[in-house]
Amino acid sequence: MRALMYADWTVLRRTFLRYLLVTLFVMTPIVAMGSGEGEVAAGTAVAALSVTMMSIYMAISLFGFDETNGWEQFRLTLPTSARQVVRSRYALAALMVAGTVVLGTVLGMLIQWIIPLLHGTVAAPRESVIIVLTSLGTALVVIAFLAIEMPIVFKLGISKARMAFTVPFLLCLLINVEPVRNAIIPVLESLEAFARSLGSPAPLFAGAAVIVALLYLGSMRVSESIYAARDF
Amino acid sequence: MSTTFSAMPSIDVTNDPCDLRIKGVTKRYEGFTLDGVSLDVPRGSVVGLIGQNGAGKTTLMKAVLGTIHMNGGTVELFGRDLASLTDAELITLRGRVGFVSAVTAFPGVMTVSEIARMYRMAFPAFDQAAYESLATRIGLLPQNAGKKVKDLSRGMGMKLQLVCTLASGADLVIMDEPTAGLDPIVREEVLDIVRAWMEGEAHSALISSHITTDLEKLADYLVFIDNGRVILSCERDAVDQMGVAHLRTSELERVLADAAPGSLHVLRQDLSWAMLVPDRAAFSRAYPDYVCDRASIDDVMVLLVKGEVR
Numbered sequence: 001m002r003a004l005m006y007a008d009w010t011v012l013r014r015t016f017l018r019y020l021l022v023t024l025f026v027m028t029p030i031v032a033m034g035s036g037e038g039e040v041a042a043g044t045a046v047a048a049l050s051v052t053m054m055s056i057y058m059a060i061s062l063f064g065f066d067e068t069n070g071w072e073q074f075r076l077t078l079p080t081s082a083r084q085v086v087r088s089r090y091a092l093a094a095l096m097v098a099g100t101v102v103l104g105t106v107l108g109m110l111i112q113w114i115i116p117l118l119h120g121t122v123a124a125p126r127e128s129v130i131i132v133l134t135s136l137g138t139a140l141v142v143i144a145f146l147a148i149e150m151p152i153v154f155k156l157g158i159s160k161a162r163m164a165f166t167v168p169f170l171l172c173l174l175i176n177v178e179p180v181r182n183a184i185i186p187v188l189e190s191l192e193a194f195a196r197s198l199g200s201p202a203p204l205f206a207g208a209a210v211i212v213a214l215l216y217l218g219s220m221r222v223s224e225s226i227y228a229a230r231d232f
Numbered sequence: 233m234s235t236t237f238s239a240m241p242s243i244d245v246t247n248d249p250c251d252l253r254i255k256g257v258t259k260r261y262e263g264f265t266l267d268g269v270s271l272d273v274p275r276g277s278v279v280g281l282i283g284q285n286g287a288g289k290t291t292l293m294k295a296v297l298g299t300i301h302m303n304g305g306t307v308e309l310f311g312r313d314l315a316s317l318t319d320a321e322l323i324t325l326r327g328r329v330g331f332v333s334a335v336t337a338f339p340g341v342m343t344v345s346e347i348a349r350m351y352r353m354a355f356p357a358f359d360q361a362a363y364e365s366l367a368t369r370i371g372l373l374p375q376n377a378g379k380k381v382k383d384l385s386r387g388m389g390m391k392l393q394l395v396c397t398l399a400s401g402a403d404l405v406i407m408d409e410p411t412a413g414l415d416p417i418v419r420e421e422v423l424d425i426v427r428a429w430m431e432g433e434a435h436s437a438l439i440s441s442h443i444t445t446d447l448e449k450l451a452d453y454l455v456f457i458d459n460g461r462v463i464l465s466c467e468r469d470a471v472d473q474m475g476v477a478h479l480r481t482s483e484l485e486r487v488l489a490d491a492a493p494g495s496l497h498v499l500r501q502d503l504s505w506a507m508l509v510p511d512r513a514a515f516s517r518a519y520p521d522y523v524c525d526r527a528s529i530d531d532v533m534v535l536l537v538k539g540e541v542r
Contacts, residue, residue, distance in 0.1 A: 003354035007339060010350075014341040065339050069381075074337035077297045078354045079326040081319045231300040 004080060004088040011065050012058060012096070019061070023054050031111060043115065044108040044127060045134040051104030052138040055096040059146060060165060062089070063158035072157070073232040082228040086154060090220045093146050097139050105135045136205060140212045147212070147219035154223040155230070239495070240510050241470035243453055248274045250308075251404040251436040257295050257305035266291045266460040268305065273404065273436050278426075280451030280468075281440040282533055288460040289440040290334075293408050296438070297331055298322070309404070327356050330402030334409040336389030340382030344372060344392055347381065357401025366395045370421060387418035394422060398429045405429075407439045411446050423449055444529035454529065458537045474527040475512030476535065479505045483522055488542050490518070497539035508535040 027050040031043040066072040075085060108131035145168055153161045174180045195204050252273035259266040266288045273279045281289050294300040296307050298314060307314045309325050317325065338347050348367075352358045367373040370391050381389065390410060397405055410426075411419045423446060429435055430450075441447055447454065447468075454471060456464040479487065484498060484505045497508040508527065509515040515524050527535075 003350045006346075006353055007342065007350050010342050010346050011339050065341070068340060070333065070335055070337040071339050073294075073299055074331070074333055076299045077326075077329075077331035077333075079323045079356075080354065081323055083319055084323070229301070232294070 001080065001084040001088045003078060004075060004085060005092055007075070008062055008088065008092050011062060012092070015058065015061050019054050019057050020051075023050050026050065044112040044131050047111050048104040048108035048131050048135040049138045051107055052097070052100045052135050052142060055093070055100045055142055056145060056165075058096050059093050059150075060158065060162070062092070063153050063161075067157055067159060076232060082230075083224045086220060086223045086227050090150070090216070090223070093150070094143070094216070097142055097146075101135045101139045104138070105131055108135065133201060133205070140205075140208050143216050144212050147216045151219055151222045151226055154227045240464060241466040241473070243272075243465050243467055248272075250274050251310055252296065252438060253306075253308040254292070254296065255306045255308075257292065257307065258303045259291055259295060259300060260303050261291075264288070264291075264460060266295070269457065269460070269462055270305075271455045271462065271465060273438050274453075275436055276434045277452040278430060278437045278439060278450050279453045279455060280447035281438060281455050281457060282442065282444060282447060282529065283440075283457035284442060284533075284537065287457045289457060290408055291460075292457070293331075293406055293438070293440060296406060297329075327354075327401070328403045330355075330397035330400050330405040332390075332393050332397050332405065332407040332410050334412055336381060336384065336386070336393055338381045338392075341380055343378050343380055344384070345377045347392060348396055351396040351400055355400035355402070359399045359401060363395060363399035366399060366425065367392075370395065370425065387414050390414060390418070390422060391425075394425055398425065403435060405435070405437045407437065409441055410439065411441060411443055419443075419446070426450060444533065448529055456533060456536055463536050464532070470510075471527065471529055471532055473511055473513065474532060475509040475515060475524040476527045476531050477507040477509050477515060477519075477522055477524040479507055479522060481505065483519075487519065487522075494541050496542050497535045498542050499535055499539040506531075506535060506539075508532060508539065 027047055030046045030050075033043075076082065109128065112127050112131060148168070149161070149164055152164045155161070156164075175184060191204075195201055198204060250272045254269060254271050256268045256270055257266060258268050264286070269288070269292055271279065271281075281292070283289050291300070295302050295305075296309075298307075309329060312321070312325060314322065314325075342350070344367075348360075348363055351363075352360060364373060372388065372391055372395060376384070376388065381392070384392065394410065405426075407426075411422055414422060426437065426439075427450065430437065437450075439447065439450065451468050453465070453467055455462055477487070478501075480503075484507065487507065488496065499506045508531070509524055512524055512526065515522075
């Protein structure tokens with residue numbers, strides 16, 4: 001399993017900078033727009049969110065490399081098993097998310113520190129909490145997303161499964177449809193009310209983290225069965 | 233008369249220690265079936281797997297390597313049935329089996345040194361000194377150490393695979409068309425590396441190829457496979473005994489009358505018939521006036537695959 005993780009890590013290292021540059025390029029105008037005087041939080045939150053989201057693209061990229069040169073078949077001829085292939089990929093995906101959370105948070109903090117300087121003010125301490133919560137919240141969404149998508153990729157391979165990656169994004173667009181919005185808003189409002197009744201978002205985060213962790217582990221089990229049954 | 237020249241050779245290594253035993257392996261795909269294939273790789277020997285494209289060589293190798301699920305049959309590695317192994321046992325056993333693919337199947341962005349490092353992590357018995365010495369000898373190191381796999385030539389990619397596999401500490405190496413697409417010089421280098429490795433300890437190899445001259449130089453045993461079935465298994469030397477008789481129709485009829493029905497493979501040529509003779513010397517004694525040339529592996533394959541059984 002160590003060899004597989006090393007191979008994946010090496011591939012990631014080579015592609016990481018490219019993804020970081022693309023992310024910074026896309027996020028910079030959004031951060032700039034959301035970082036007027038007194039509006040720093042929105043910009044920094046976007047930075048934290050964008051960098052954390054990067055782990056999705058990196059995961060897709062890794063699965064893409066599996067299908068080049070027949071590596072997906074070849075690695076199973078090494079002293080390993082289908083189960084180890086799946087476990088190493090899930091472990092690395094989790095590490096990627098953790099890494100991007102740290103990176104996103106640090107970047108958000110830096111922006112939060114720099115932008116008020118440009119305006120000649122000082123950042124409010126509350127904004128640091130927003131950045132951390134945004135990174136962690138995004139990480140939970142990303143892990144849940146990967147938990148749903150990875151079994152599909154292990155079943156079909158990334159070429160056939162890439163459409164599946166767009167489905168959750170398309171579903172998010174449904175929020176613009178009025179009946180959907182009308183249905184979702186009360187749910188969000190009750191969640192918010194529940195969070196306020198707790199007095200702190202921490203219990204809500206902890207609960208969500210446990211649910212997402214269980215979902216991720218369950219997803220790994222499903223992927224193991226799927227992958228072990230595949231022919232290459 | 234019939235058994236003196238027309239009996240096809242076969243091999244029986246049932247009582248010999250074998251690193252690989254394949255018994256009745258069947259795999260069904262739509263439009264193709266690998267049908268009850270059996271073969272053995274005795275310890276310390278090279279078995280050449282010969283067949284045209286699509287004959288089932290790669291499917292058989294995949295079954296041995298466990299990358300496909302069989303519909304029937306068993307594969308025993310070092311005396312252990314693969315189907316009965318736990319994950320941990322399978323991984324340990326795979327540490328003794330190396331695989332060389334027809335293409336360089338590593339991620340293109342990894343460098344030569346990184347591939348070697350990955351092998352070192354994967355194979356507990358990987359011999360770093362052997363890797364460095366072999367890789368230096370064939371020009372892979374030091375100049376290509378930092379080169380990415382995608383930038384290597386086909387020959388260099390194959391050498392990298394071969395060097396890593398042979399240094400991995402594997403006792404059995406499975407090679408799928410290792411010399412396909414290589415120029416004659418690199419091909420000879422690759423064969424030299426394999427030959428040197430075989431001379432060392434009790435190493436075994438299963439090599440598929442349709443470049444039969446390579447197998448003439450390497451193999452101790454040959455297994456001919458066609459349309460998913462083994463059509464002949466024999467010792468390499470048995471092919472040296474074989475011949476191709478070039479006969480007119482009347483001569484063919486005479487020979488067929490003497491032979492057991494269904495024992496000979498004949499192929500219609502322009503004005504004559506080519507007939508595969510399992511024992512050239514016996515045939516020449518029986519028919520001193522008929523022309524019988526020595527058969528190459530190619531001749532044997534063509535006559536077995538394209539000839540009609542008479």
